[in-house]
Amino acid sequence: MSDGTRDKHDPESPPADEAALSARLARLGRRLDQVGPSRSPEPGPVRSSADASASASGWARGFRLSSELVAGVLVGAGLGWLIDRWLGTLPWGLMLFLLLGFAAGVLNVMRSAGLMSGGVPDSTAERRKD
């Protein structure tokens, strides 16, 4: 290690170097803080959500919302069909779960629309906030 030889040569130099280095790091850190806002240590668990909607185009947003609805209906219908196959009650489980799946799809759409548009008018927003 070169540090050992340097210590013997000049015992004062390494601490001075380290002090200078840490002073320089602190100075640079201060300057970085001045130039740009420093990263806050804890920005909170819920995102501000304006950034996502600003960068997503209308097509992507529309596709996202419609696929949420379709997924809800599909999962509801699939679950209902599976339950019918187990219990042998063919139309009824499918019908019930299709409706429930539709409700879940609407819930998905409302939730992701609320997440994406910032201000949310309905009560689902209050739940999401805490």
Add this chain to the structure above:
Amino acid sequence: MADPIHQFEIKKLFTIGNIGGHEIAFTNSALFMVISVGLISALVIGSTSGRGLVPGRLQSVAELSYEFVANTIRSTAGTEGMKFFPLVFSLFMFILVANVIGLVPYTFTVTSHIIVTVSLALLVFVTVLVYGFWKNGLKFLKLFVPSGIPIYILPLIVFIEVLSFLSRPVSHSIRLFANMLAGHITLKVFASFVTMLAGFGIAGWIGAALPLALVVALTALELLVAFLQAYVFTILTCIYLNDAIHPGH
């Protein structure tokens, strides 16, 4: 007219072995997955090995992608979400690189197959379930019980919430797969219009300029979609992980 579905065909390149009577083959899909992973590894490992204080071009790309994903996680799932950084970064880079590679003619788009996107979405889904129950125990089930709901409709709401939770991997995977599939079919159809019209002589050549211009514009759009879908997949992953870290709305 060229078959627009032909580009999604899976071809066997060579056989690795047999497991329980099933042939395990190395396909063109697997080849392009390996290419994607290789490109990402080359970018991230190769460009950061220099560790320049002032980054070069490639190192900036690697640092920018790190910063981008890290900021997405911090703003969506909080600082605690950073423990999932390796998972989210791998997902984002894999989807982005696979999407962009797919835009090059004669390549295969890995993410245009639903089996790939479903596996990625199920990976996230199972991670959320396992981590949610491991960290919060049964309190994780509070995710399905919203507060401030009258007791007489609570069972119905819980049921709908569970269905909504189960539909997450479906919409998560279908979105990426359908975007890629639709975009590539559209490109192929318009590109085949160019060759069809060009077969009609001089008038056809003039007419072919229109779909050609459209193909150029669509390619630009597809590049945007390739990035956007990777980003949407990533941000949804973060939102779902946030539910596992902080359950109970």
